[in-house]
Amino acid sequence: MKALSQKRRHPLAAIALLLMGLLITGGLYAAATTVNEAKASTTSYSANDVEEGGKLFAANCATCHGMGASGSGAGPSLVGVGAAAVDFQVGTGRMPMQMNGPQALEKPVQFNDEQTRQLAAYVASLGAGPAVPEESLLDEGGDAAAGGELFRTNCAMCHNAAAAGGALTRGKFAPALADVSGKHIYEAMVTGPQNMPVFSDSNITPEGKRDIITFLKQIETTGSPGGADLGSLGPVAEGLFVWVAGLGVIIAFTIWLTSRTS
C-alpha cells in the first residue's frame, strides 16, 4: 500500500518540481531586469585626461590595437572611432576582450568611470568621431510610439520586436536590450559595435534615437501586461510551455483520474 501511494505520487512530484523550477527561473529573471540609470558625462576632456588615457591605452589595449591605436593584425585601428565607441565597448565590459570569438561578449566592466573617460579622451584625441551623447538625448522624454515604429523598422529584425535579442550567422547574435543603459543604446546606434550597422544622424535623427530609447525604457518598465512573458521569445517559448507544462499537468491529472485503489 505504502509503495503504491509513493509510486502514485512520484510523477506528480516531478511535475510540481518542474513548475517550481519554471516559476523560480521566471522570478529571478524578472528580478534581474532592473533599470540601469544612465549617468551624466561631459564631452570636454582635459589634456590630463588624454595623457592618462594614453597610458591606460598603452598598458591595456595596445597589444591588439597597436601603439597609437593604429591597429595591428589582432585588432582594428581606432583612429576616428570617437569617444562614443570607447565608452560603449569599455563601459559595457566588451573591451578589453576576454577571448577571440564570433563577437566580443559583455562581461564585468574592467575600468571605472574615470578610467573609461580617460581612455575615451585619448581615442577621441586621435581623430574626429562620434562623441558620448548629451544627457538631453537620454532623458527618456521622447515619443515612445514614434520610437516603437523606428525600432520595429530598423532594429527588430535582429533585436526582436520585444527587444529580446536574436541570432545572427556563425555564432554572432544581437543581444537582448532589457538592461542596457540609454547611453549605451545611443552609443551603439552611432558607432555600430560588433555586427551592428551604424545608424547615423541622417539615418535616424538624434530625436529619433531619443524616441527609441524612450520606447525601450517604457516597454521595460511597463512589464508584461498578460502575466509572465516566457522570455518574450514568441511562439517557440509558448509551444514549449504548452507541451511541457500544460500537457504535463494534464497528464498528471489523467493518471490521477484513472488510478485505482487496488
Next chain:
Amino acid sequence: MSAASTAEPAFAAKTKTGRFTDFVDSRVGGSGILREFGRKVFPDHWSFMFGEVALYSFVILLLSGTFLTFFFDPSMAETHYDGSYVPLKGVEMSVAYNSSLDISFDVRGGLFMRQVHHWAALLFVASIAVHMLRVFFTGAFRRPREMNWVVGGVLLILAMAAGFTGYSLPDDLLSGNGLRIIDGVIKSIPVIGTYISFFLFGGEFPGTAIIGRLYVLHILLVPALILLMIVLHLFMVVIHKHTQYPGPGRNDNNVVGYPLGPVYAAKAGGFFFIVFGVLALMAGFFTINPIWNYGPYDPSPVSAGTQPDWYIGFVDGALRLMPGTLGDWQVEQDWFGYVFSFNVLLPALVPAGILFTVMFMYPWIERWITKDDREHHVLDRPRNAPTRTAIGMAGFVWYCVMWAAAGSDLIATHFGVSLNDVTYWLRTLFFVGPIIAFIVTKRVALALQRKDREIALHGRETGRIVRLPHGEFIEVHAPLDEYKRYKLVGFESPEVLPAVPNEHGVVTRKEKRRAFLSKWFFEDRVAPATPAELEAAHGHGHAAVEAPEEAKSLSH
C-alpha cells in the same frame, strides 16, 4: 423502443419530476438513449484521455471565441490607436489590430479571454497530436477503425487550419510575417500560384480583404467542419466501442472497464473542468501572443524570432532548412522565362505532403502487408509491433527535426552555438535522423520483447545466490504470477507471409513486393513464449528451487 413506451398509457408518474421526465421520455425516448449510452463501457487508462482533452479544448475554444467575436472587428481600414497602451498611442494601424488591442487592454476580462483562447488552441492541437501518437503506436487504427483514423487525421488538419486562420486575425507584425510566408508559398506554385494569391488576398499582398476572409473561415466554416468531424468521430467510437490494452480476461469480444454512467460520466465531466482550470491558470499567469509587443502589421519590418505557432512550426522549419543552391545548381530555376521557386515549393509542400499521405494510408499499408483483415479491439504494446513502432518513431523524429528547425535561431542564441552549425546539423538529421530512429527503436523494441520472453520463461532475477549440496551455485529466479505472465506472453505476433500465387497461378510483382515488405516487417520477430516452452522452462533444473519461492511470493 419509444414506440413501445408510448403504447403503455396506463403509467402515471407519482411526482411532479416523474411526470415531467415521463413527458419528455415518451416523446424523445431519452431513457432508451440513456440506457444504451449509460451502459457503454470504457476502459480506464490515462493514455485514453487525450481525445477528451482535445474535445474539451474545443468546447473552451468555442466559448472563449464567442466572447472574442463580441469585440473583434475584422476590418483592415486604417485608424490611429487611442487606447490605453501608451507605447502605441497615435500609431497608425488597421481596425482589426486596434480592436485586438482594445480586447487586450480596454475590454474587461478581454486579455484573459484572448489568452484562454490562444492557450486552448495550442493545447487543442497538441492533445490531438498526442492522441494520434497513442492510436498509432498501440495499433488502434486497425480494422474496424481505419476510417476513424482518417477522420482523426482530417481533424488534425482542420485544427491546424483553424489555428492558422485565427493566428493571423489580430493583424499584428508577427502574424503578418506568417501570412507573408504563406503568400510566398502560394506564389511558388508553378503557373497558378500568383493567380491563387491574388484571388485569396483580393489583389497584391496584403490588400484590404484578407483579414475579413480569414475571419469568416475561422469563425464559420472551419469550426463547422471540425464539429461535423467530431460528431462523425464520436459516432464511430460508439459503433466500434473503445479499444483496450491487453490483459487477463480481455479479448476482441469484450470491453473491460467502467460503464459511462455514473462513474465515467462523472469522471469525464470533472475532467472537463480540470482542463478548463488548467487553461484558465495558464491564461491568468502566462502571457501568450503579446500582440502589443509586435506592433501593427507593415510589410517592411520583420522581427527576429518570428515563428508560427507550434503546429505550423514543422513547415516553417523545413523552409529554413532548405538551401538555396545545391552545389552549383540553383534551386530556383528560370525556365521558359518563368521563375520556378523550388527552394520554397519543395520544403513547404513536400515534407508535409509525405507526412500526411503516409499517415492517412498507413492502416491500409499495414493491412496489405500483413493480410490481416480481422477486427482488433485489443491494443498492441508498442514493443510487440517492433517495425510499426520503429516506423512511427522514424516519422516522429523526422517531424521533430523540422519542428526544431523552426526554432533554430533560439537554439543558437540560448545554447551559445552557431546558427549555421544548427542548420547543418538539422539538415543532416533531416535525412539521417529517421534512419537512426528506426534502427534504434526497432532494436530497443526487440530487446524489450526478448527481456519479456526471458522473464516469462525463467522468472525475475532475485539476486539471491544459492549453493546447492553438490557445490553448484545458482541464482534464484522468482516466477511471475499468472496475471503478470499473461501480459508477457498473451500477444499476437504476425509471421512473415511469403508470396503466394494468385488464381492464375502467377506470383505477381505486387505480391512479391508485399512478401518482401512482410519479410522486412517480421523476419526478426521475437515469438511469445508458447505454453509448451513455459512448461519446459518450469520443468527443468531449478524447479525444486522455484517451488518454495513461489510459495513465499504468494503474499506479494
